[in-house]
Amino acid sequence: MNSKNKKLIVANWKMNVVSEKDAENLFLSIKNVVPKLDYVKMVTCPPHMYVSQVAALVDHPNYRVGGQDAYPEESGSRTGETSVLMMKNAGAEYIILGHSERRHLETKLDVARKISAVLEHEMTPIICIGEESRDKTWKKQLQKQLQDVFTRVPKKNPENIIIAYEPIWAISSDKKSPASAAECMEALEVIKAELLKIFKTAKAVSAIRFLYGGSLDDKNIEEFLKETDVDGFLIGRVSLDPRILMTMFRLVDDHVYQSSLKKEEE
Numbered sequence: 001m002n003s004k005n006k007k008l009i010v011a012n013w014k015m016n017v018v019s020e021k022d023a024e025n026l027f028l029s030i031k032n033v034v035p036k037l038d039y040v041k042m043v044t045c046p047p048h049m050y051v052s053q054v055a056a057l058v059d060h061p062n063y064r065v066g067g068q069d070a071y072p073e074e075s076g077s078r079t080g081e082t083s084v085l086m087m088k089n090a091g092a093e094y095i096i097l098g099h100s101e102r103r104h105l106e107t108k109l110d111v112a113r114k115i116s117a118v119l120e121h122e123m124t125p126i127i128c129i130g131e132e133s134r135d136k137t138w139k140k141q142l143q144k145q146l147q148d149v150f151t152r153v154p155k156k157n158p159e160n161i162i163i164a165y166e167p168i169w170a171i172s173s174d175k176k177s178p179a180s181a182a183e184c185m186e187a188l189e190v191i192k193a194e195l196l197k198i199f200k201t202a203k204a205v206s207a208i209r210f211l212y213g214g215s216l217d218d219k220n221i222e223e224f225l226k227e228t229d230v231d232g233f234l235i236g237r238v239s240l241d242p243r244i245l246m247t248m249f250r251l252v253d254d255h256v257y258q259s260s261l262k263k264e265e266e
């Protein structure tokens, strides 16, 4: 199975798992499911201190491990920081960067340096981009975020870059329908047009993978599967609920399978 056909599901546990036991139980509750699916690849992003523990439980290529942030320098006098190299040595292959819950703690330069360091270590950055609200500046907000980071990072290997479109107003929202598939497509159009200006070629932009994130669950994921062309999803709150997560895996797997059948018929 070509891994390009698989949808990537990134589970961002945030700071919601507070002991080794919790981390183990949560991971084990879904561990047997993903290997049975043909079209799903899952990246679990635990809090830093449980990364190596979860990595040690991974025994199938459909599972990978990621971090929720990392410091760009390899080592040194940086009290309290965890470096990209440390994360790599602990078993992480992906790092979520620029998440809106961290943006107040870091400058655009910090985010750009982190992306560069992750790429230098041949890991995959999952870069979060999203507008604060859908006011009349929303497109400009996305364009600025992209310019702020991507003009400062190496553009050699766009296939190693993942961008997660996460409208900030849609993250962990209690609204029934926080963002629609149409809004996601509209934003991706803006994002891709801006990336074309930065990366210069359509080939480079098409090599970048795009995720959607923001209050996804088993009720709304089908809309995004049917009406967008995203390569996967970044999931926060419901990644802590194995029952919902498993339903989402099956919906994703089934959707990609049905679409591949349709393509064969054409």
Ligand code: PGA
Binding pocket: 012, 166, 170, 171, 172, 173, 213, 214, 215, 216, 234, 235, 236, 237, 238
């Ligand atoms: P959510 O979180 O699924 O709870 O909205 C997504 C995220 O913050 O990455």
